[in-house]
Amino acid sequence: MATHVNTAPAGRTVHDRFLRKLAALLAVVGVCGPALRLASAAGVEKAARKPNIVLINADDLGWSTLGCYGNEKIRSPNIDRLAQEGVRLTQFYVTWPACTPSRASLLTGRYPQRHGLYDMIRNDMVNYGHRYTEEEYAVSPEMTLGMDVRETTIAEVLQAAGYRTGVVGKWDGGRARRFLPLQRGFDFFYGFANTGIDYWTHQRYGIESMYRGNERIEEEGYSTDLFGREAIRFVRESGDRPFFLYLPFNAPHGASNLEKDSYQAPPETIALYSDLDPKDKVTKLYAMVTRMDEQIGLLRKQLEEQGAADRTLILFTSDNGGSGNVYNAPLRGQKGTMFEGGLRVPCIAWFPGKLPAGKVNDQFLTTLELFPTLANLAGAALPKDVTLDGFDLWPMLAAGETSPRTKMFWQRRGDKAARVGTLKWVSSAKGSGLFDLAADPYEKRDLSAERPADLKRLEAEFAAWQKEMAAAEPRGPFRDY
Numbered sequence: 001m002a003t004h005v006n007t008a009p010a011g012r013t014v015h016d017r018f019l020r021k022l023a024a025l026l027a028v029v030g031v032c033g034p035a036l037r038l039a040s041a042a043g044v045e046k047a048a049r050k051p052n053i054v055l056i057n058a059d060d061l062g063w064s065t066l067g068c069y070g071n072e073k074i075r076s077p078n079i080d081r082l083a084q085e086g087v088r089l090t091q092f093y094v095t096w097p098a099c100t101p102s103r104a105s106l107l108t109g110r111y112p113q114r115h116g117l118y119d120m121i122r123n124d125m126v127n128y129g130h131r132y133t134e135e136e137y138a139v140s141p142e143m144t145l146g147m148d149v150r151e152t153t154i155a156e157v158l159q160a161a162g163y164r165t166g167v168v169g170k171w172d173g174g175r176a177r178r179f180l181p182l183q184r185g186f187d188f189f190y191g192f193a194n195t196g197i198d199y200w201t202h203q204r205y206g207i208e209s210m211y212r213g214n215e216r217i218e219e220e221g222y223s224t225d226l227f228g229r230e231a232i233r234f235v236r237e238s239g240d241r242p243f244f245l246y247l248p249f250n251a252p253h254g255a256s257n258l259e260k261d262s263y264q265a266p267p268e269t270i271a272l273y274s275d276l277d278p279k280d281k282v283t284k285l286y287a288m289v290t291r292m293d294e295q296i297g298l299l300r301k302q303l304e305e306q307g308a309a310d311r312t313l314i315l316f317t318s319d320n321g322g323s324g325n326v327y328n329a330p331l332r333g334q335k336g337t338m339f340e341g342g343l344r345v346p347c348i349a350w351f352p353g354k355l356p357a358g359k360v361n362d363q364f365l366t367t368l369e370l371f372p373t374l375a376n377l378a379g380a381a382l383p384k385d386v387t388l389d390g391f392d393l394w395p396m397l398a399a400g401e402t403s404p405r406t407k408m409f410w411q412r413r414g415d416k417a418a419r420v421g422t423l424k425w426v427s428s429a430k431g432s433g434l435f436d437l438a439a440d441p442y443e444k445r446d447l448s449a450e451r452p453a454d455l456k457r458l459e460a461e462f463a464a465w466q467k468e469m470a471a472a473e474p475r476g477p478f479r480d481y
């Protein structure tokens, strides 16, 4: 009998059915042979062991920031190594150009307009330097709103399939107790629930923000290191049980404090960049990424030491583009915009023996695909009566099949965008136009005047999508349901 589960989704269902039948047969045989039953049951358990899943989500990590995406100045050896030994995607998109809605799509497999979190859970007054009192903070949207409790998270699906589930880092799904991870399908939570903290104090504009489980805690340390430590703890404590670790680092997002310079990295990591200006914020951001990269290296080491590396999928991505075009160039735009720099992010999939090594995959794919992919990989049933907006992308990664995705739509307040095939339409306060990404990946040449029929077609596609979203069951917290 094979000692590894065939994780290709097409083969897995049949394989699982075979194992169940075999287990049933062995149980009958075992009535007259206890020793045989014990030995065989152990064999079945080993063969049926489900793959572990580690989903790492960096924060505001732009398209061109990592070494494996062409940046020659940054040090990201551990992430680069995952790419060298796995699949690196080049046309992978998020659903929204900033944190909260994008992250909720990762967890639900649904467009923001469908899951209801289609804007940030925060009060923008902090952007104007307003310092909240504890009383004001307690009633601000950040404290009281969250992802609709009727949504089904991927953690709930995996938990029901026997997985131990943990989230370490930036939850960003609501801070009230009913929205916290332990109430949303996770067995383990260490991190913060709002959308950003100070890396050293773990406060958000002066308010303590770190949690363990449902309780707020205070402790010393650089948050990226703490998240690495807790990720390793979760993996170690999972032992032989299959686990799902969602690891949303807050790096390299700027710190949420009232300091002028919000890029916080440990001095010894900044010192690694001896050829760059240590005071430059780009240098500091690189150091923040390097520190995260080091923690990813330590996590990998832990997986290897406990013999779990060959049955673990590591997915690495980012929730939106970098905060400044320098982190996304040559793509146009940045975080918050509808151009590629806001929406197209790095994505690496690593699973030695199950996924090819050193592949670059140019397929049109999105974070909406991750929910069904992870559920299938775990042999978990998809939730009934839930409309998912993506599909299982495993055949694209494992066998290089053509992505069935031909369309994707985005809306952020008044800004709109659609990609249909290689055509991209943008209508936004920061620029508009029709672009052919195949010939013009950097969205420099507006074809609106030359190709009016295509413009009209994409506008109509967007309008149809918008209509579908408006007709979906209303979800909170922004719509009145």
Ligand SMILES: [Ca+2]
Pocket (backbone or CB within 6 Å): 059, 060, 098, 099, 253, 319, 320
């Ligand atoms: Ca972000």
